[in-house]
Amino acid sequence: MAWAILGLVCCAVSSCGEPETPPSNAAKGKGASPNRPNILLIVVDTLRRDHLSCYGHPVNTSPAIDALAAKSVVYNRAYAQAPWTTPSLAALLSSRYPTALGIKGDRSALSPDLVLLPEVLQEAGYETAAVVSHSFCSSRWGFDQGFNAFDETNVLGHAAVTSEGVSDQGLAFLQTQEDAQEPWFLWLHYFDPHCAYIEQEGSPTPPNDYAGLVKSGQLYQELWQARRDLSEDDYNELRRLYDSEIRHTDEHIGRVLDHLERTGAMDNTIIVFTADHGEEFGDHGSIGHARTLHEELIGVPLIAHIPGIAPTTVEQPVALIDVYPTLLSALGLPPQQGMEGRDIRPGSAQIDQPRVIFSETNRGGKLRAAISGNLKIVTRGRFGQLTAFDLENDPTEAKPLDNRQHAGVLALAPLLAQWGERMRAEAIPEHTVDLTGDDQSQLEQLGYGGDDEETPRRGRKRKD
Template sequence: MRGLGAWGLAAAALAACGGSSEPSPPNVIVIVADTLRSDHLSTYGYDVATSPRLDALAARATVYETARSTAPWTLPSHASLFTGLLPLQHGAHTVAIERPGSNARGLDERAVTLAEVLGEAGYRTFGVAANGAFLKPKYGLAQGFDEWTVREEPAGQLEAQVFEFLAQPGDGPFLLFLNYMDTHRPYNSVERPGLLPRPVGRRSAQLLRDLYGPVLTGTEPRDSERLRQLIDQYDTSIANLDEALGRLFDELERLELFDDAVLVFTSDHGEYFGEHDLIEHSKDVYEPALRVPLIFKAPGQRVPARIADPISIAHVPALIFEQLGDALRATARERAPALLLGPVEAGARLVVAENYLSRSKDLFDERFGARFQRVRRVLYADGLKLIRSSDGDHELYDVRADPAEARDLYGDFARYEDVFGDTLESIVTAWPRLGAEGGAVQESAGDLERLGALGYY
C-alpha cells in the first residue's frame, strides 16, 4: 500500500496535535471522449439531440464554451491534459521519419503527471483507455497510475470494469481516468431510432475511405451525400456514448460518489468533415479539430455556469487543483508548477495549439503529402487566431466573427500585431521544455495494422 503522502502526513500531524485538518480531498473523475468536437453536442447548441445526459450534467456544472485542445490528435493532447504542458514542452508528438511507419514519440518519463502527484498524496489511481493506438503504456501516458487498462471496446462494454472499481472500498480518495473511443473512427453508429429522420447508411470506415482522396486533394466535386452519411454516423456515435455516460452518472449517484466528486468531461480533439479540404483529424490546426467540449463539476456544485473566456485542456489540471486542499496544491507547486497553471504568460492564461507534421499515411502520399510537411503553431488572443507555419504559410482569423475561418487576415497582420506581440515567438524560444530527443516509438507489424484501422497509418 502506498504511504500517506503529503496530504495524508499533514492531516495525520494535525490530528495528533488535536487540531482540525483539511477536509478529505475529493475524488477526481476525468472523462475524455476521443475525437469529439463540441459543436455536435446539443449541450453546445447543436440542432440534433445528441447529448441529453451531458445536457443534464451541464445543468449542474460549469460549461466552458470556448475550450480548445493543444493538438489535433490524441497523444500530444492527452500529454497536455495530464501535465499542463504544451507539446513543445512535453515532447510527445510526431517526429520526422524517412519512410512510412510509426512517427510518434511518447511522453518523457521526466514529465510529472496529474496521476503521479495525486498518487504520491495517497490517491488510488485507475485508468481505462479504449484508444489502443496511443494510450498504450509504452507511449508514457500511464505514468502515475496504479492500474491502467487498454481495451478497444465501446463505452458500454467498459462499464463492468469501471463499475467494479467504483464499488471497491479503499483507503483515501481516487483518481479515475476514462478514455472512450465511440466517436473515433470507426464510429460506434449502432442505430438509434428517433435520433435522425433517415437511416444511418454505410459504415464510417468505408465512407472515410471513399472521401479521403477527393477531400484532401480538392480535385473532385465534393460528395455531399457521403459527407451527410458520415456526419449522421458521427452524430449517432455521440448519442450512443451519451447513453453510456448516463449509466456511469447514474452509478456514481447510486454509490453516492457523484455530488462530492470533481468531474471533468472533455475531448482530446475534434474531427474534420470536409472543412478546409480536410477529413478526420491530426492534419492541421483549424477549429473543427481544436474546439472541444469542457464541462467541469466542482464538489457539491448545483448551480450551472457558462464561461465564454477561452481555455485550453492544458489548464484542466489547474482547474482540478483549485478544488483540492492547500497541502496538495503545495505538493504540486513543488513537483510540477504547470499542473497549477497550465500555459501562462504575464499572469494570463494562454491558449496555444501545435501540430508537428501529420501522420505517416498523409506524409508519404504523393497526392498531398507536401501539404503536411510542416510544423504549425497557434496562438489565440482577443478573439483572433494566429497560425505560424514552418513553411511560411502563416494565417490569421477573427474566430469570433468568422468561426469557419473563411477570411484569412494575415495580409493585414500589422494591424493586429500589437495583440500578439512576440508571445508565440517567446514561447518557442524561451519556455522550458523537457528536451526530449530521439525517434518514434517502434511499432510491430500488427500494431501498424491496428493504427491503419484507426486511420493513422
C-alpha cells in the first residue's frame, strides 16, 4: 500500500527520552549485558486461543507452537486489553490500558512520550529489531520506538500472504547476531490469520464438497454484508480457511524456532508467544473482531519459554499488560512507573495475588470489561448497561447471569466503574497519525474510518 513506509527503517534513537526509572544495574550501550538472555516476542495477529492444538483445538493447526508450548509456561487464561490491533499491542508494549494511552480509533498512535519495552531493552544494551506486517503497528502509528531496526516490508495489505517474508526478515536479523556479544530482542508480528482467509498449501483440513458463498480470499466487506445469512456450513468453511492460515503461519514460525535450536540459542532465549486478539465466527452472531469483548476476541494464547523455569500451565487469569513487567523481572531490571501489569512467572510473589483484569473497545459502542476469577462483567454505553457471565459454568458466554442476585457482580461493578474513571483521569492526549489526502483515500478504500463509537457502516470493508 502506497501510504505504508516500506523498507528497513533505522531509528537508533527514539524520540521518547529517558526511561522514567532508568535501569539501575545496566550500563549504557552495546555489550553492557552480555549475560542477559535474548528475547523473542512472537505476536500472531487475530489468533484466537482455542484454534491452537495446544489449547485443545481438534484440528492440527500448530505443530511448531505446540512443541514450543511443551517446553514452556502455558497460560490458559490470558486476556488482551482490547479486541483490535493498535490498542492491544500498545498495551502489550507499555503495560498500560488503551484509554490511558490516549488510543481511541484508527488515527490513534503510540505517543512518543511513553517508555516502551523495546526502549528499556535498548537502553539496557540489547540489539533491538522488529518485523511487522500490519499498518496499525507500523512506524506511522509509533511502534518503531526503541528499535534499532524496524522492518515494514511485509506491510502489504490484507490479501497478501506474508508469514514467509516475516520469518525471512527475522532469520536475516538472527544471522547478524550469531557472533554478537550483546543480547538481542526481536519482535516478529505475523498477519496471515487475519481476514482475508486464504486457503494455503498443506491445509490441516482439506477442501470438501462445500459449495456455499464463502470463498478463499473473500473480501471482508462481502462476508460482513452476508453475516446474518451465514449457515453453520458457511461458518465451518470460514473456520477451515482460518485454520489453514494458522497452520501456514505455524510452519514459518517453526523455521525461526528451528534456527534457535540449531544454533544453540534456544537455551539462552526467552520466547513469548501471543496474539493481539481473536476472531469471531458466529459465536455471538457476528464475524470479525473489535466490536465485542467476548472470550473469542479477548482470549489470547500466551506461552512463555523462560530458561530455568520448568514447563507448566497457569490457570489464573493473566493479561498482555503483564508481559512487559514479567520480562523486566526476569532480566533483573526495575519496573517502570505506571505499569498496570505484574510479574506472572510461576512462583513469583505477585502471581497468586487477587486481581481484576480489564479490557475495552470503542468500536460498535463503548464497551468495558472486568474479569475477576471466573466472573466477567461487561458494560455498554454511557449509562453502563451491564452483562455478567460465570466463565466456569458458561465458558462460551451463552447465558448471562441475573445481575441483581449475584453478590460477585455487585462487588465487581463498582471496581469497573472506578477503573473507568481512573483511566479517563490518567489519559494522555491522543497522539494522532498525520494522514495525507492520499493516505486518507487509501484508508477509506480499506474500510477504515472515524466510527470509533458507532456500528460500522454496512457494506464498508472493515479491517482492524
